[in-house]
Amino acid sequence: MDVTGLSTQERPRYLLEVDGVSKDFPGVRALDDMHLTLRHNEVLALVGENGAGKSTLMKLLAGVYTPDRGSFRLDGRPLRVSGPKEALETGISIIHQEFNLMPHLTVAQNIYIGREPRVGGFLLSERALNRRAQELVDRLGLPLDVRRLVGDLTVAKQQMVEIAKALSYDARVLIMDEPTAALNDAEVRTLHDLIRRFKREDTGVIYISHRIDELKAISDRITVIRDGRYVATLDTAATSMKEVISLMVGRTLASDAKPQNVRPDREVVLSVRGLSTKELLKDVSFDLREGEILGFAGLMGAGRTEVARAIVGADPISAGEIWLRGRKVHIRHPADAARLRIGYLSEDRKHFGLLLEHDVSTNITLSALAERFSRWGFVNAKAARGTAQRMVGSLKIKTPSVSRATKNLSGGNQQKVVVAKWLVKECDILIFDEPTRGIDVGAKEEIYRLLNDLAAEGKSIIMISSELAEIVRMSHRVVVMTEGRVSGILDHAEATQENIMHYATLRPDESAEDAAELGLVGARAVPPTGAAGTDPEGGQR
């Protein structure tokens, strides 16, 4: 095995160095003076909350973005890549969380895309391609049929294709983003085995994961980042996972903002039992009371948005029941949900929440247009503007007039316009998906106040958020999801960031023993199915 030709003394200290890298996006500093070192023959775990800057860092290394400041070094030499191809050729292979595969092509065609064996320059040799791919997957010990279409494979096998593709380049640095998100335990072991075999004197792995429990098994060191900044690097062997979690969560919160739990005698307005979808959700059950803000926490891909979409009928459900004020309802389409006064405020306001080119008045009255602002199909513009005017006043939407196009409003005010739309529709259940995403700090406070006011008025709110601080501060109770299941429902006293993070990183089959081991007490897992009709939270206080 040829290494670099250098003796250990001459060899640069680090395989990869990230030195003071910063990256700004309009309105956001995604990375701020980031530092990171990867040693030779090492698996470095990179951990941080959603939005800590991990994916930006990866895109910089992949050459998709260029850094505003700072530099990268590979083996001590400056590394500057101007595109994905160059990154791959320099030896940096990245396996993204969302697979970059072509479903209509075969496994072999995917692995060697861009590097097809050719005859006479232009003609493909499918035979040579399949042979080469077969050799590769055999050498890696992957159970893949290289002639199958990738679109026909399971997610775990698609992941293997990604790995085979990454390793088929002469990768020096292999970066894996949440590689085990979709794998079962046996598949995780296979993956870790692969990683150990890949790790050599001239290579290294950066392993990004939310699965705190896995880091012990696979990593040599752990680097924690938060809010785009470097926090700490720890030796895995000498570190407790509790320490890692507290470094990830970082900031301490003012606890005076905490709400009290909603009294258990308030009416249960929405009751979800055993909700499942073909793709992701498995047996999701919870209750939402009048005047309650129910936080939904979990990592990306845990299924929080999917729950919301299933409830409002945007995605078909395969099993489960939805009860509304004690009556079983069938919601097949978002229009059904709106009729039942359930409003869903998408995380992607600009795509799903607003008509950006249209004015505030049009947007606010859109949902209720047919029933409240029209006669014989003609829009009563005067009534619409009047109502919009009132909403602008009561929600304190900052706009010079209701005729202003919503695209000219700030993020916070756009969010309020969406809220106004559902209030005009007289919704009493509001599902907020990432209500403060893309909204600056000052405006966040206003959105929080608005949410509290709405709850105080007796509206019931589901708040999906990736910001733990937000969840802890706003929620009366917190539903934590993992891999399409509810892994815990925490009432207010239990809903600390550490507890939530613990449940969010739990494998669904893990027992409560881990909770004890981590020193987390008081939290309890959701009872299994069949709780319909009984209230899992009731009677506790």
Add this chain to the structure above:
Amino acid sequence: MSTVDTTAAGQAPATVAEAGPAGWRVSLRNRLQQLLAFASLIVIFAFFSVASSSFFNYGNVTNILFSTVVIGTLALGTTFVIITGGIDLSLGTGMALCAVMSAVFITKWDVPIGVGVVMTILFGGLLGLVNGVNVALLKIPPFIATLAMMLVAQGLALVISDSAPIYFNDDLAYTKISTGNLLGFDFPNAVLILLAATVICVVLLNKTILGRYTYSIGSNEEATALSGIDVRKWKIIIYALGGLFIGLAGVLISARLGSAQPGTGTGYELQAIAAVVIGGTSLAGGKGSIVGTLIGALIISVLNNGLQIMSIPQEWQSVILGLVILVAVYADMVRKRET
């Protein structure tokens, strides 16, 4: 990658044996839409053969093939574009412009016929290249970029020809490109050219990196780019390739008519796209086949011919074609949902 060779010897035979039937099943499933389209073609053909005595004879079958040539040629080239997830609306008027250019090259500039034909095909390629640049570099949506080209080509064809047909009266050899019988019996050259073009396209799409990237871009453009492939370059090449077929269609139609008709062309693009879609190519990109496209084009001409022979008015032919497209696409969607 030199360290992990341990398992190769033990595993290889087993995996290969496993791969055999699975690979065969995959290819069968991929061909299913083609088989379906082919079966429909046979059924329609059989229906007309029974329904009308003057349908199934050598003369009429040759006639059907002859009338498939123009739509077929356009459809072949645009199959590539559609598999990338794009669309080309400038096929029809682009073809009319190419026909006019061919007449200008040969009758006005007195360029030798062979050279004139090559120049015309390259001119078509240029139109496609412009479309490709607009789509790939300027990021104009393909529908809009090629709609604009459709109008530009329509106007230019009229301007260059002074809005009058240009006849190839002194160059009867030119018309032989379409109507001659190279084989020595009554079988038009144009059909031979279509068959040759089909073979070339089958090779291009299935056996070359061009074809592989065509599928790859249509399947997942972002992933293709992240795999280090210059998607912009390949899109330009693919649109330009489609353009070459527009040029060829311009030659074939003007040779067949013995004249360049600047005002024609509109409508051909939709028929060509219909042929591609009936042949099982997805407008969403990622999947499709050349043989399917050829079958699609044949279905359209068999329908047109058969309905004409049964004296069904032209208006109704259009209605029936519309229904056929709906049925073909719906059948494809149902099949996809089941798998």
